[in-house]
Amino acid sequence: MPVLEIEELKKAFVPPGGTAPVPVVDIGSFSLEAGEQVALSGSSGSGKTTLLHLVAGILAADSGRVCVAGSDMTSLGEAGRDRLRAESIGYIFQTFNLLQGYSCLENVLLGMSFGPGADMAHARSLLGRVGLSDRLDYLPRQLSTGQQQRVAVARAVANRPRLVLADEPTGNLDPSNARQALELIRGICTENNAALLLVSHDPAVLASFKRVVSLTELNRAARKEVAL
Amino acid sequence: MTLALLVRRSLRQHLLSTVVTALSLAMAGGLLMSVWVVRKQARETFTGQTGAWDAVLGARGAKLQLVLNALFHLEASAGNVAFSDFEAVATNRAVAFAVPIAVGDNYFGYRIVGTRTNLFTEAEASPGRRFQVGKGGRLFEDGYREAVVGSFVASRLGLKVGETFRPYHGLNFNPKEQHEDEYLVTGILEPSNTPADRVIWIPLEGLQNMTGHAAATATDVSAVLVKLRSPIAGQQLDLMYNKQGNRLTFAWPLGAVLSQLFDKMGWFDKVLELVAYLVVLVAAGSVLASIYNSMSARRRDIAILRALGARRSTVFSAIVLEAAAVAALGMLGALVCHFGFLSVAAGVIRSQTGVVLEVWSWDPILVIAPLGLVLLGALAGVVPALKAYRSPVAENLVPES
Known part of the structure; x- marks a missing residue:
């Protein structure tokens, strides 16, 4: 059974100053198996982040179906989506989105606490795995950009999610750190047999994936945008 | 967590x-x-600060003023009580004992109160507790120019046993109105946590006969503190002084009188x-x-x-x-x-x-x-x-x- 299944997923927004909703995401069918790693390419405004938000249940779809680990995200209420996200999805943001008032360890523990529960030993071990065992009590602002991204990776995979979503995870990193971060994300996903859906427009990143899906092709709303 | x-x-x-x-x-x-x-x-x-006393007898006037003046050493005296009135109430069968007090002088603003030594020997400072004179001191002797100083006054003015002082006339301190009479401090009261701590106590006759005081009223007292034999006795004296008489005021029961203060x-x-x-x-x-x-x-x-x-x-x-x-x-x-x-x-x-x-x-x-x-x-x-x-x-x- 696929870890992620999308069918006829639609989302539209009313633009500022407008009255009629404009489609942003309109995807017929897409799926991802356990352990599979897919890169989504797309230009700016092609609906990449909106799609990831819909898959993560941060946004509710207008119509269609998103199944994550066998649960239909679109049929769940907000609390149900929160629970499913906490237990089954790891999300790595382009801007890391670390909580600035919390230490590295606390950032990872918080991510765990909304899912199966905080596990201090596992959190420490993960931060060790990403090379930050000597930075457990550091605040994000005390870390380099690359180190911050590694904390974000550790936090995203802390609950051993079935699906990892990564939104331009190397977008804010220099080439060396970008390569290391990508290897880390892919390596941990492989170890956990987690499916990875990674969004990027970096050709070097896209070239490292066997399966690359163009969002412009996948997303009918983006196709119309390009056609216009 | x-x-x-x-x-x-x-x-x-x-x-x-x-x-x-x-x-x-x-x-x-x-x-x-x-x-x-x-x-x-x-x-x-x-309201619980009335010590061993059940009532106060004083000149005709407000009961609250009488109690504040006689027990709390606040406010001015409403007037004098003839010594014969003191003797009458003191010998009344309904009264266990009565102690006269006289006010009218001060020492640097602290009141000087004339009384008799049985205030210290027979009455209680507070329920179950008598006044105590500190080490090295003794009570004054009636008829002598001697004083026992309340603990608060002693600490504020630095008065010690063996020292002398000259009172000032009136309840408020006026440096121009100092009496000639010189008093010897014979004792300092142990703190009683009552208004007595803020007073200098001297013999009744001392205050009555202080130089400059009117000779015509030399035997008068300011008020009489009364200990009753029974609660019913209060009703008898209330009837006698307040309802049938018109010269004196019998403030009783004290708790009820004092609660007027808080009501006001x-x-x-x-x-x-x-x-x-x-x-x-x-x-x-x-x-x-x-x-x-x-x-x-x-x-x-x-x-x-x-x-x-x-x-x-x-x-x-x-x-x-x-x-x-x-x-x-x-x-x-x-x-x-x-x-x-x-x-x-x-x-x-x-x-x-x-x-x-x-x-x-x-x-x-x-x-x-x-x-x-x-x-x-x-x-x-x-x-x-x-x-x-x-x-x-x-x-x-x-x-x-």
């Missing part, structure tokens, strides 16, 4: 507003508790109470304002928490708990403020009236007020918590440029 961590970190992140808000709550809570305790204790202590001050009590409640409301408003104003700075953190899987209810609870935690911190400070305010108030009341308030005594308000204010703080947190609850996730995940 999660909520505790969220609250702890948020308090640390907004440390300045946390401290300022907690301080304002501390002042408000401390004021509320102090007003309550001072009011309650003052009433209880004043009722409006002041209400105003004070109202002010305290208003301060509390303003402080609760400051909790609301400080957290609400920080919401725009927290929007991204809240969105990140929600993206990690935190439920709306978790975010709501964290904000309400944070408000309650600020209030709880404030209440720790409020207890400190309360004991500080009460210490100052007790010092002022003691120096002005001799009545001692118990600063460290237990009162249920010390639990009720802090709990109530923590609850009020939590309620004040509901408004910003609702804002957090409704905060959209997706649009707040984007960093502010």
